Amino acid sequence: MKLTNTLMSSRVLKRIGMFSLLIPCTWWFNHVSISTLNDLYFEPDVVAVCQSANDSLLFLEKQRIADQESSLRARTLLIARSFLGTPYVHGCLDRNPEECLAVNLCELDCWTFMENSLAIALAAPGDYADYKKHLQELRYWGGFVNGYGSRIHYFSGWLLQNEKRGILQDLSLEMGAVPYKKQIGYISARPAKYPKVKEPENLRALRAAERRINAHAWYYIPQNKVAQMEHLIQEGDIISLTAWKKDLDIAHQGFAVKVNGRMHLMHASSLGKKVVISKQPLPENILSQPGQTGIMVARLRD
CATH class of the missing domain: 1.10.3670.10 (Putative xylanase like domain)
Structure with a gap:
């Protein structure tokens, strides 16, 4: 570049x-x-x-x-x-x-x-x-x-x-989500994996960001409840897949798209090595991913 x-x-x-x-x-x-x-x-x-x-x-x-x-x-x-x-x-x-x-x-x-x-x-x-x-x-x-x-x-x-900026709205709670109680700190705790975190000014800024995130009340839809909420999801909604790791918030994200009447995930896939639409509908896809515990749903504002 x-x-x-x-x-x-x-x-x-x-x-x-x-x-x-x-x-x-x-x-x-x-x-x-x-x-x-x-x-x-x-x-x-x-x-x-x-x-x-x-x-x-x-x-x-x-x-x-x-x-x-x-x-x-x-x-x-x-x-x-x-x-x-x-x-x-x-x-x-x-x-x-x-x-x-x-x-x-x-x-x-x-x-x-x-x-x-x-x-x-x-x-x-x-x-x-x-x-x-x-x-x-x-x-x-x-x-x-x-x-x-x-x-x-x-x-x-x-x-x-971007919710504060008026670009989107987090709809997870309205869709029957439950509290997502985590203390986020995955990156600041792993300087060996993220070398730039070793620089003091970067570490200070990152920890300040983690505090802001942790001060917010978060909600998610557990993976075994996604099927019940599928009808509430619309095409173009931002789907965030929550992580099982104790100090990490979200493991993956994509857009909801409808295929044959069911919601699927359009995303850049590390497994597929390209941007794809998931073969499985969203509820089944989430259940098949051992590193993911559920979803958050956000909708772009028009």
Whole structure:
């Protein structure tokens, strides 16, 4: 991937004075609550963007597929379908030594598949720079790129921030979910697996993010109850598969799609090595996965 410096849109500074620019990032991550993230937002003038020459062309191609759809959910789902067959690559966002806004529409993992589909759907028609702006706002706490620790590393955090931004709504509780009681800390506890966590500023930022996630009340639908709730799930809903590991929130994610009257999961599969639609309906698929305990369901707002 080629590293370029791309000029983003003008500064947006809300509800804080210019003095706040002097506040160290580590203080910000340790003291700013999730409730303020939607109001406290600074977008720097220049953000390093890692991208290939083909990404802007692929963006235009994908966006044209859904340009007649007025619904965000319908646009996102059509764009997601256009990625079927795209190769799966693990760790798409961790290839570069320095944190940058990674754009890669040629290879996807389960998270970037969903994130890119949504960012393309949110972008203004034909505006590649606007797509990158939305991608940044979806991916980073407060939309601010400032090193590894500024990126959202837990999908529950991604859901939390983007519900606060009005992009989606977590419907798990309304669907009869039960409390999901966990203390999330998987990444900060495993520096050997995640070497960048060894850097003190990254560790501080990550632990602050974990505290924000743990302060929120989470709910999930246990795997043996998913079949009872299947009729409540709609096409295009974001399905998060909860993890059995004690300090990990979500193991996998995808979009709900209907096949022969049943809900299936469209996702970037590490097993299939590409974006696929699950062969089994969602309830059966969840029961067949030993590392997953149930689901959370979120719906995009139109």
